[in-house]
Amino acid sequence: MKEINSKDKNQDSGSLTKSGMEEAVILYRPIGVIHSEHTVPEKTPIQPVYARGCKGEAEIYPEFEQGLSDLDGFSHLYLIYHLHRAESAQLMVKPFLQDVMRGIFSTRAPRRPNPIGLSIVELIQRKGNVLHLDGVDILDGTPLLDIKPYTAKFDFFQTTSNGWQDEVDEETARQRGKRGYGR
Template sequence: MLSFGFLFWILTGTVLVPESSTMDSMKGNKGSDNRIAFIPIGTIRSPFTDIAGMPIQPSGARGVRGTVEVFREFADGLSDLEGFSRLILIYAFHQCNYCQLTVTPFLDTATHGIFATRAPCRPNPVGLSIVRLTGRNGLTLFIEDVDILDGTPLLDIKPYVPKFDSYPDSKSGWLETNARGAASFKSDRRFQ
């Protein structure tokens, strides 16, 4: 069954993200109807047309090429982007039709809270990937290390700045030992 938010995106091109912090609103129960609407600024293109078999992180997608097609009304926002070698892409998990607060993630057999994982079935189904910018031609950005499903709606682009965005001495929780296998692990349909 398709969620209201997914159908709304298909019909209007607008991604709805619930504002309420209660699970009742996430489950469609009566309560706050407040919503935050995100308008996609473009579309991410990749060779991955099926969720099954695609990389689960950019580290498993080294060299995989794709493009970002930015919509014309956002063209001025691309100014000066070529000076950065990597970009942070923020996008909607548009194929995720439900929210689950505990999941068995790809890299473990134990159940974890959704906020301790990178699983897509989140209260706000928003994804983030760091990709390499290899070029630009007008409204098209050429990117590599793409782990994103083809046709994914792009919500925002931010420059990756190593001095701001890298913390090598950080702890990785339950992923401390499991993350080593991320580069070779492929997605399946568990979150569809």
């Protein structure tokens, strides 16, 4: 089995064939842990927009604290995390917005081949190695893999097409989003 990690910086990742990628193992080391009020997946809001008022913290491990420098000036952050309680992967799922089967990559459902989560949360304040957050739609105890600042200069797009999600009315989305996957 081929292992790829940060020590393989000189390796030409383009040389991995399809069969080579099937055997590859990519290792990530958590930089911290996310703390939130959410302990039951089925009762956790779906997406940060439905988690306004849900406070949480990202506790960064001491060896990574220096990397938090200059983060205070950003209002929102991307949190990239490991979905440690996700069930086994499924390529077809019923997203929370509809009762129709959809391809996993056209949804944000957690049952992914690689259980990686992504949320944009509001940064309330930083105290040492702890980031105080709002809009947290993440389970308590979730391993944090990375943090990136959200910036409208690079990240804001005025979309004109949201795929199948354009079929869903806002009230249905709001009600289902607040109830979580337990609907």
